[in-house]
Amino acid sequence: MPLDPSAVGRSYPPTPPYLVGREKIREFAKAIGATDPAHHDPEAAQALGYADVIAPPTFPTVVSFASNNAVVDDPDLAIDYSRVVHGDQRFQYTRPIVAGDELVGRQVIAEIISRGGHDFITTRTDITDAAGEPVAVAWSKLVIRGEG
Amino acid sequence: MDLPTKKFTVTRADLVRYAGASGDFNPIHWSERFATKVGLPGVIAHGMLTMALVGRAVTDWAGAPDAVLDYSVRFSRPVPVPDDETGTEIEVSAEVKSVTDEGHTVLAITAVCAGEKVLSQARATVRTTRLGK
Numbered sequence: 001m002p003l004d005p006s007a008v009g010r011s012y013p014p015t016p017p018y019l020v021g022r023e024k025i026r027e028f029a030k031a032i033g034a035t036d037p038a039h040h041d042p043e044a045a046q047a048l049g050y051a052d053v054i055a056p057p058t059f060p061t062v063v064s065f066a067s068n069n070a071v072v073d074d075p076d077l078a079i080d081y082s083r084v085v086h087g088d089q090r091f092q093y094t095r096p097i098v099a100g101d102e103l104v105g106r107q108v109i110a111e112i113i114s115r116g117g118h119d120f121i122t123t124r125t126d127i128t129d130a131a132g133e134p135v136a137v138a139w140s141k142l143v144i145r146g147e148g
Numbered sequence: 149m150d151l152p153t154k155k156f157t158v159t160r161a162d163l164v165r166y167a168g169a170s171g172d173f174n175p176i177h178w179s180e181r182f183a184t185k186v187g188l189p190g191v192i193a194h195g196m197l198t199m200a201l202v203g204r205a206v207t208d209w210a211g212a213p214d215a216v217l218d219y220s221v222r223f224s225r226p227v228p229v230p231d232d233e234t235g236t237e238i239e240v241s242a243e244v245k246s247v248t249d250e251g252h253t254v255l256a257i258t259a260v261c262a263g264e265k266v267l268s269q270a271r272a273t274v275r276t277t278r279l280g281k
Contacts, residue, residue, distance in 0.1 A: 031169035032200040036213040058200040090220035
């Protein structure tokens with residue numbers, strides 16, 4: 001059964017604040033082989049004008065992926081996660097994520113399309129810091145493959 | 149202008165490390181049994197790992213770790229990762245597509261694995277002075 005397009009615009013409660021640790025940024029950078037000193041050494045990051053080590057560009061996924069669970073687990077949508085594949089991803093950055101940031105994700109359903117027996121749902125996550133200032137926006141398109 | 153091609157290797161160990169670092173523990177990225185059961189050719193890389201590696205190419209080209217303003221990809225094909233020490237290779241290339249009114253550079257990016265395009269419509273907007281170095 002196709003996803004109900006009237007769910008477009010539905011928003012979810014903000015995620016609990018995610019405290020970005022210096023070691024988490026280092027761990028993430030190591031996992032993707034990002035060796036720039038600004039990801040590992042606070043002094044190198046301070047030389048670029050940041051308070052502490054900065055995260056690589058795709059790090060907001062740590063917040064948006066968790067935030068997306070609200071949509072995937074929404075009983076009204078009844079998404080079969082075993083049929084979900086990641087279709088598209090976009091990030092728009094106000095600034096890099098910095099160790100010490102407390103990030104909150106606010107999730108809204110941006111688009112629902114059904115085509116060729118498959119459903120395509122795009123979520124938008126607005127990521128803000130403790131002061132409520134924007135940090136990044138993430139858009140994730142999930143493809144829910146049709147049965148058969 | 150074409151930018152210098154960059155190559156990245158992905159092994160099973162990289163997938164395990166990325167799962168832990170990102171919090172994405174979907175078994176299609178570590179269990180052959182699970183991956184084949186849901187119709188995949190085998191264990192595949194996280195799309196977000198591919199996006200992260202391509203992101204490294206982008207920040208390298210830009211010459212600054214904080215240069216990326218906007219970055220988007222479409223995951224057009226899975227990246228199967230064999231259970232050996234060699235893993236698989238992703239080759240990343242890009243061309244300068246345009247320069248915005250603000251002086252930002254828009255890159256059109258291609259990522260190829262085993263002769264197949266694994267990302268399509270990949271774009272990054274970067275704030276930069278050192279492109280192509």
